[in-house]
Amino acid sequence: MPLHVPPAPAPALRTVLTALGSPTAVREARTPSLRMAQGPVTPELPLPVHVLDRITPAGASATRLAGWRFLIRCGERAVAAADTMLTPDGWAFSRFFEGPYITATEHALRQAETMQQSYQARLLSVPELYMLTLWLHGDCAADGATGHPVATDLLVPLAPAPPGIAAHRPHRVAELLPVLTHRVTPAPTPAPLMSSPA
Structure with a gap:
């Protein structure tokens, strides 16, 4: 089934095109691959980046x-x-970068193209775990800039994933969210030991 990529705001795309057209911005980007690119470079596959700020006690996500x-x-x-x-x-240009998440994102998008169900592609960042996932949202007509992961959406952790979480394996939100909740919830502070009377 086709993977739906939501349209990016036109001003956001313009800022990227302007930065790509600026030799100073590209030179100062510290991305060797971009500086050494042979031939034209084009911005493609715009993905809204959502941040998972917290998981409520009820298990809902605040993004x-x-x-x-x-x-x-x-x-x-x-x-x-x-x-x-x-x-x-x-909208403003923020930065150019490279690294493992570029290849991992491409890989996950190719994986998602082979799925039976249609999804809207987004990215979901979990800063507390240094984790980035491809978020496959079930409502392809939704505004990509809004909404929260629902139980039936899929999250595909991108490599490198945190220890114990398999990269590039799709997980239903209902399955992965409890694992993330456990990981980001601080362990309770143990009660101090009572000293025995002398």
Whole structure:
């Protein structure tokens, strides 16, 4: 089934195109792959990046939109990514970067294309676990910038995933959220030991 990529806000895309057209922005990006790219580079596959701020006692997730991420393609592969963020003045370019999440995102998107059900692609970041997942939302017509993971959505942890969580294995939100809740909940402080009377 086709994977739906929600349309990014036009001003966010413009900021990335402007940054790509600026030799100074590219040179200062500290992304060797982007600086050494041979041929034209294009921003593709815009994905809204949501951050999991907390998990409520009832097990619901509180998420917020952090920005939009574009994969920067040169030829047949993505060589970097560009992040944008919403500011009081509108959408702004944030940064170029590269690393393992670029390849992992491409891999997870190819995996999702082979699934039987259609999904809308998003990214969900879990900062407390240094974890990024491809969030496959079941409502393909939804506004990609809003909403929360629902029990039947899928989360695909991207490599490198935290220890004990398999990368690139799709998990239903209802299955993975309790694991994440357990990981991000601080352990209770043990009661002090009572000293025995002398």
